[in-house]
Amino acid sequence: MTTYTSVLRDDTFRVLFGTRTLSILADTLRIVALSLLVYAATDSPALAALAYGIGFLPQLIGASVLGALADRIRPRRLIVLGYLAEAAVAVVLAAVPLPVWAALLLVAAAALLTPVFMGAQNALIADALTGDAYVLGRSLAGVASSLAQLLGLAAAGVAVATIGGRNAMFLAALGHLIAAAWTRLSLPEASVVRPVRGGIAAASWRGNAVLVRDRTVRRLLLVQWLPPAFITGAEALMVPFAAQRGFAPGVAGWLLAAIPVGMVAGNLVVGRLLAPPRRERLVPSLIALMGLPCLVFALPGGPSWPILAAALVVVGFGFAYALGVQAAFRDALPAEGRGQAFGLLSTGLMTAQGLLPAVAGLLAESMRPALVIALLGAATLLTALTARTARTAWTARTAASGSGLAVHGGRGSGSSWGA
Template sequence: MTYTRVLADPSYRVLFASRTLAITADTLRIVALSVLVFALTGSTLLAAVAYGISFLPQLIGGSLLGAVADLLPPRQLIALGYGVEFGSGLLLALADLPVWLSLTLVAAVSMVTPLVNGAVGRVVADVLSGESYVLGRSLFNLASSAAQLIGMAGAGAAVAVLGAHHAMLVSAVLHLVAAAWVRLRLPDLRVTGGTLAAAVRRSWAGNRELLRDRTIRALILAQWLPPACVTGAESLIVPYFAVRGLPVETGGLLLACMPVGMMIGSWLVGRWVGASTRRRLLVPLMTVVGLPLVGFAVAGLPVVVCGALLVVAGTGFAYGLAIQQRFRDLVPADHRGQAFSLLSTGLMTAQGLSPALAGALTGILPVAQVIALCGAVSVAAVILFRLRATEVMEPC
């Protein structure tokens, strides 16, 4: 099985391309909005809020409407989600909105994100299985990391050359292309259909049912906690170098190390490691996510060593390939959309909260120790997962 054979599936190919475009557009918009808000207000706090404003509102969309991913045709739902992103981006770029209204608009639109992610996850789980599914998720991870790197680099260049407003216009156009691609090229899949009220009822009941299952709950938490800890640590990389008296640009460059490691890990584990070996590597890889961050507790680490630690931590995220395959196999087929929506909702919520918690801890502890503490908490979560869910990765 190769990446080429996975990309031969027309549904997967469309989702792979459109999702990569959308992630690039999201990254570009987030950076441009943060720069614009800081330029207008001079407030570091508001700039940080603008950077993370799209995370927490996803909790509302995923909790109340997660079942929509199973009730509406994926082609229409995904295209609509990207279309809404296009419309909001157009407003941000062309209308002279007050800062509070811009932030409110981004927060409101982000509530659709879990539904789109749920629909995408459902389609991929339906059209791919076994090793094909693992390779498909591996490609998604590779593309996501690459899109974030390109988006970050492109955002800096676009804002410098075009200005923040025009950079957001570029982001809107990318979302429009993604929406049109899905609407015109993604094959239709059958759905059960239902009303909005039915979707809300099914969402609440479905979330309770998924989280009540001990194995599924363990798989979900295993995909929420380590990334949340790492996000908290990442949010302190720039302040860490600033406190050390090093150029702030150093921290910005090192933020790219984690995605590079994620690309390496996804490629190695997804392409070259078999199913049984992936299961055996699950706990070691999960441990690798947090353990290198503990090294930041050592005073005066050379910049190269800091970068190497972040790259190694990024490779550990390949543990998700084993967990995602097991998750896909355990979730009932008619609840896959909601399950992936719940997964996305919790992940985004945790990643939205962790930087705030990590930042609050810097009022008590030195920045380096907080980064190390984030890594230690991630390792502790892995130990708990290993002790309390020994049967989780048993093959179906």
């Protein structure tokens, strides 16, 4: 029986798990410190918000023109370079008194590389863990990511208050440097999947086009992109919602913390206690579980904030739907382009989660935040219906392969679900 302990015995996964968790801590610290420094320098909430999210949208460009690098450079070297680049950005931000525009441009430039080394990391995990071990590995990574973000947010506030924003940035750089050294010394080397043929930008465009034209891969991408994006848009309105409802100061923080708590619980319960076939069958229901509680925000009179926080914990629990999709996504990919495919997946997640808060904010200018939150919940419910329909397509595809495995040659777990 596969367990979290057995997954952590794999040398490759253990190193990638530890270094990525450390990197998330360091990155959260850097993002918060930069946002606070920008606000202190400009007194502009808009610029502070831009500093917080400046690393999202450039990833779309990075995946478009550099994504093929994930399959053309030795993964260990690529991952080390990614962490060193993050460390260098933090050092420059801490040591050099840059104008705000230059600081934001520097962070955006570094974000171009994120899809490349994230794609290499995820491809290595897909190669190292087979069967249900892969899903449990992703579950464990999801729990660690949520906890690291919560801890990073708390640590950032303490660090900025005690040692100052620039010293906090140096601390973030140290975290990335440790992750780079840990990777270089402990991660087993792996070979390049295929040699360079033609320009990187052209190869990246071709690879992305091949992935998006594949109907099953496209559906799997969309079902992993859209529900988190809609919920992120709803999260972005918690502060104005709490203010409009007249809740006490600090309630917005409790509402924002509720979803990560639910995410941790969902990953543990669904990843550890449910068998793979049941996880896959529950995907549409878990997506619906993300959207349905958002509707209570628009109820006449409005529930009390503890009830709303409990509803958001349920929303977070629903994020575990991804555990029923990940094996199907891995199995649907061409073996020679996994790194680029995983980079495209993470890029779409970041881009969608960067755009939806802006869209939600614009909608909230002309209607109540509570109503916008409910509309985003309804949009999530629609994706649940789409996921249910798409499952039939993936079942037919795996049946046509004659073995229940991917027709592209990826390692299979007997998955019968797709989106």
